[in-house]
Amino acid sequence: MSERREHVPEYRWALPSVLLGDGADGRPVRRSTRDWIVDIAMFLTACLLALLTATELDGEPRGLVLTEQVTGVLSCAAVWLRRRWPVALALVSTVMASYLEMAGGASVVGLFTVAVHRPFKISGPVAAVNLVTLVPYGVLRPDPELGAGGMFVLGVAIVATVFAWGIVVRARRQLVWSLRQRAVIAAEDAKRLERERIAREMHDVLAHRISMLSLHAGALEFRPDAPAEDIARAAGAIRDNAHLALQDLREVIGVLRHSSSAGDDGPVPDPPQPTLADLRALVEECRQAGMKVSYTTRLEGGTPAEGDVPRGLGRTAYRVVQEALTNARKHAPDAPVTVTVSGGPGEGLTVEVRNPRWAHHGRRIPGAGAGLIGLTERVELAGGTFGYGPRSDGDFWLRAWLPWSP
Structure with missing residues (x-):
């Protein structure tokens, strides 16, 4: 099997970007019903987190509150672009969340999206940026009850949980995709082996019949003065072998057609086999x-x-x-x-x-x-x-x- 596996196109072994919800070369992918449900859930999650943090703006300067509200609305609306630009959304929202509270919901959704849609060499640095931005947020806007240290610990817990959840989702998708590809490859290998078996049968049967035809035809060619009985016997043998060759070929082609159209409905019947x-x-x-x-x-x-x-x-x-x-x-x-x-x-x-x-x-x-x-x-x-x-x-x-x- 290892030698045959070399003939499998290489694209089968690379995880396609369309599997993870984003198109190749930055092109958008048409969302399925499941994608719409997930995107709506992510949007509502970002909005809910933004509303929860909005309750903590009491007593803040009016300009800051207005900035928070505008940033919260824009960041929640940007969640709809997470499939096309997941890394950009995560970085921009994370930088804004280093001081603005209402951008935190979009930041969490962006981190989760990157963890699901991108490999660790990209999602890991994005998660590190999230951890780094917790420091200025805790220092500039500490919580009266938790303090800067408590805010940092809480933020680390949230980032680690969201990032780990995204990694698990990505790993599961990769596993499912890998199992599906293996099933496809196994089915194609089975079809190829079946065709090779049928081709072997065709060679074994037809080579014998055609060599018999050639033998009798050669006798007629090199002995044109043979008795009429010998000529009639050779001609009869040629006719019989030609008929048998056509019959064998019809049976093998029938099996080949059945194997091409049967799919997984059942085993392919073999033509009559000698013993x-x-x-x-x-x-x-x-x-x-x-x-x-x-x-x-x-x-x-x-x-x-x-x-x-x-x-x-x-x-x-x-x-x-x-x-x-x-x-x-x-x-x-x-x-x-x-x-x-x-x-x-x-x-x-x-x-x-x-x-x-x-x-x-x-x-x-x-x-x-x-x-x-x-x-x-x-x-x-x-x-x-x-x-x-x-x-x-x-x-x-x-x-x-x-x-x-x-």
Whole structure:
């Protein structure tokens, strides 16, 4: 999974600003119903705090009271801009609150907004500015009952509580967003793996059928003087394999369409899958196409029948033999092929295919090695081992071992 994760776009791992309520590049974001409720609550909170402090202005000079009232109204109205300019609102209101009491409500809302909407490297200094401005406020306008020290302690408690609350809200939003993104990525990974599985099935099935078509067509091309019966038999084989290829392709495309439209409604049904018992039919089909194939099974451990092999295990073994025979037809069509399947419960199932590396002077069927790569992935996913390559005796050897639980 770590290798696949590298292909995920990087923007998924960055917390988008729109999640926190402010637009990118300073652009405003259209508020949702929830945003309107929160903004109204913040506005009312700022107004309530401003009204509570207004009761303490009795006995103050008329000019100061007027200044307090105007500042309180403007600062409360500025709360509506907190999503667009949270830092500016917090700093301006905090500086004003260092002397003016009615700006304190907007200052508290601004600090909370910055703690929610900005990372700690920005919100931390803003909180520090709030703490610093408590000193001139306590000195210039001390409370008769609490005094300068009591006012400072109370202010520190309020700043710490509001700031901590904002940090908790931000952390929760980040967690929820992260879980949602992980769910999206997991769903996309599942879709990609499903497409890879379907592509592997298409390759395994169609490569076999098309190689059979090429083999029969090559026989007709290089033996135009063959008896009419042989020509009719080859043409019939071409027709049958073309029909089977179209049928297999229709089934796989049907599964692909179902996987694209089903969503989370349920598991995607698999097309009919072969088992180990179908190997004999595969070998016989290749023999009828002119290949020289010998097939030997040595199943032990109280399970002598091919039909008793677990379906998943038999399907993987079938695909290994199918791809090996397809490659033999591509690269050494006239060479004899030996297929051996052995093993048992607890011991594991071993599939071995060998054929001489004969030179082929005709037109070679193109191949990119995707089949062997797909087989390696398929066998490793099943918990087995897979190897192939030329041997010193001149044969090409392919071997797969698959675990078989007793």
